[in-house]
Amino acid sequence: MNHFFSFTRLFALLAKEMTQMMRDRITFGMMIGIPLVQLALFGFAINTDPKQLPSALVTTSQDQFTRAIVSALEVTGYYRFDYVGIPESQADELMQEGRVSFVVTIPSDFSKRVLRGDEPQILIEADASDPAASSGAVSTLATVAKQAFERELGKNQNEASSVDIVVHRRYNPEGISQYNIVPGLLGVILQLVMVMMTAMALTREVERGTMENLLAMPATPFEIMLGKILPYLAVGAVQVIIILVAAKLVFHVPFVGSIWLLIAGILIFISSLVLIGYFISTVAGSQMQAMQMSFFFFLPSLMLSGFMFPFKGMPHWAQMIGEIFPLTHFLRIVRGVMLKGADLEAMRTPMLALIGFTILLIIFSLARFRKTLD
Amino acid sequence: MKAIDVRNLVKRFGDKTVVDHVTLSVEEGEISGFLGPNGSGKTTTIRVMCGLLTPDEGEGTVLGYDLHADQLKIKRQVGYMTQKFSFYTDLTIEENLFFVARLYGLSPTRSYVRDTLDKLGLTSRRHQLAGLLSGGWKQRLALAACIMHKPKLLLLDEPTAGVDPKARREFWDEIHDLAADGMTVMVSTHYMDEAERCHRINYIAYGKLLTSGTVEEVVAEAGLHTFILSGKGSQSAARMLANQQGVDQIAPFGNSLHVVGKNKTLLEQAVRKASQEFDIRCEPGQTTLEDVFIQYMTGSTDNMAEPASESK
Secondary structure, eight states, X not given: OOSXXXXXXXXXXXXXXXXHHHHOHHHHHHHHXXXXXXXXXXXXXXXXXXXXXXXXEEEXXXXXXXXXXXXXXXXXXXXXXXXXXXXXXXXXXHHHTTSOSEEEEEOTTHHHHHHHTOOOOOEEEEOTTSHHHHHHHHHHHHHHHHHHHHHHHTOOHHHHTTXXXXXXXXXXXXXOHHHHHHHHHHHHHHXXXXXXXXXXXXXXXXXXXXXXXXXXXXXXHHHHHHHHHHHHHHHHHHHHHHHHHHXXXXXXXXXXXXXXXXXXXXXXHHHHHHHHHHHHHHHOSSHHHHHHHHHHHHHHHHHHTTSSSOGGGSOHHHHHHHTTSHHHHHHHHHXXXXXXXXXXXXXXXXXHHHHHHHHHHHHHHHHXXXXXXX | OEEEEEEEEEEEETTEEEEEEEEEEEETTOEEEEEOOXXXXXXXXXXXXXXXXXXXXXEEEETTEETTTOHHHHHHHEEEEOSSOOXXXXXXXXXXXXXXXXXXXXXXXXXXXXXXXXXXXXXGGTTSBGGGSOHHHHHHHHHHHHHTTOOSEEEEESTTTTOOHHHHHHHHHHHXXXXXXXXXXXXXXXXXXXXXXXXXXXXXXXXXXXXXEOXXXXXXXXXXXXXXXXXXXXXXXXXXXXXXXXXXXXXXXXXXXXXXXXXXXXXXXXXXXXXXXXXXXXXXXXXXXXXXXXXXXXXXXXXXXXXXXXXX
16 A cells, blocks of 8 residues: 555545535535525625716707707716706706716807707716726716717718727626626635635544644645545536526626636636635634634735736735735636637746645645644 | 563643653563542643653653654554544444544454444444443443554543443453453542552552552552541540641541551651540551542642742
8 A cells, every 4th residue: 555645545535525515504504505695695786887877968959969968978878868958057966965966067158059060969968986887887978978979970980980089898898797706706706605615624623633643644744635525616616607507597607718718717716725724724713713814815916916806906005915825816717718819828927826826835735734734 | 572661751731740750661561550639630641651642751662663753654543532532423323333444544444343243242233433432331342443453552531530330340340351351451530449449559649650560569568657546526526636646538438437647656656645635546557549649739830820829
């Protein structure tokens, strides 16, 4: 029998771990339930690009240009004119009270200036106290307005393209936030479950005193580590399938890249997560501690990885911190591959970063394990 | 060949020396008792012997394997039963046995497990979760799992704590059977009656091995003398004797009093005086193992206690 590795022993550990996992109904249910609940919450409830925002229109004239612009704005879906033709002072009050998010003011000489060929102005006031809520709506304005009265003036679209106002929203022209969130959720859910479950599974052995017994039997640290990690990799695989299927069938997220490249990225990512969990378990003294430490790791990575807030929008130092989380790199891979069709060449940096994390974590974990023997 | 032959073992945790130059040898096929107060380093010593811990100092062999270099080989031939039940409570009895059998590479696994279940008499309950077993059954299951791979050395860490007398008796019968078949057993215990069931005993206190030998040798070596006072006034006599010279221990046993001392002359003077004063019977008694151990315990200093005068 081999002294350092034997498949029989690994099989013994795997069979044991799987049986325990299946028997713990609540935990097992959580592993499957978490992706579903999170998908439902983030996918359906949270929308960073809200539509149908209440608006007010301040205008004195009801000519063709005004009507054209109002209907063009409504067609974008962002604006819903609840108040039309009200005086300026009332519009101010409405915005202050938060009853409207936008006030569109069309001056009385608007059509005259259009016909005269002057540059006419429209004032659009946005309630920017929630920038995320208004940014999408604001960004569509220029094009919409321009196109609206170009149509009225009888110019065709080709000429319009020579005008310098260009709003170009790539990869997600309709601004559907699920496209961004659902692939991101893949990373977040995997991280939540993998890190915590692995950390707790090993700490449980220590807490219940079974670790001592396990170590007294001829199992090597490497086998014990693999025996703990592999079952959770399998759980991760099941979660990946659930999320990807939901992304396709429920949220209709486009998948333009290579599935194999994504799977490769996922595998490396899960390995690094499980190893983080494993590392936590070698430090934590109890399951409670393991859980707390998992959350301590989980929250900043959620905030700084670019899942919650745009990565490029963070200050430089925050981006630097963000770089130390595998999630950050994984998000780049999953969004790059799914939405932009990125190839391996384009994804080389985040891939290498993930591989680097994994190797580092393996070294750490093995080193920590030897210490826990004594 | 000796089953255990270690010299000057030292194990420290931080700045605490838990095992302090312990030299120990156990013959093959012998049942060796390991005694000592709580926190005396018994568990740590046992963990060193089964390859779980590496000693900081000292050398020696277990089953002929070097303590430092061959820990994995030692693990394969040693059975270690931990103090606390340390099999999986969320696995069934059978699953636990399968797990152990596979880890030791026992083949054919199924027949090993079946035989063990049969011998335990647990075949009908094999699908029951191990966590639902009573204390006595848990202990039997743990022992069965530990000897499934037929180890040459069995290390038992307080195996009978919290087990009823009948189960305890059966447990010891089994230990003697195993030893008769050639297995070496080292067992730590707090119970004196269990110590007397061992071929040899080792007494460890605060990391230091204080004495070892057969029960008779240990008792004789301690050089203690005992008188038994019995009668109605023994309670008052106890109070009087408490601060008499030559009296080291007074232990009431029902209506009689067990008085122990090292200096026979002084002790005898004291008990004679008490016997006359309170009109109670006085006769020489047999020093027990318990008396010896209490004597050792009061005599040794606690190295775990903080040295208050130095730290302040």
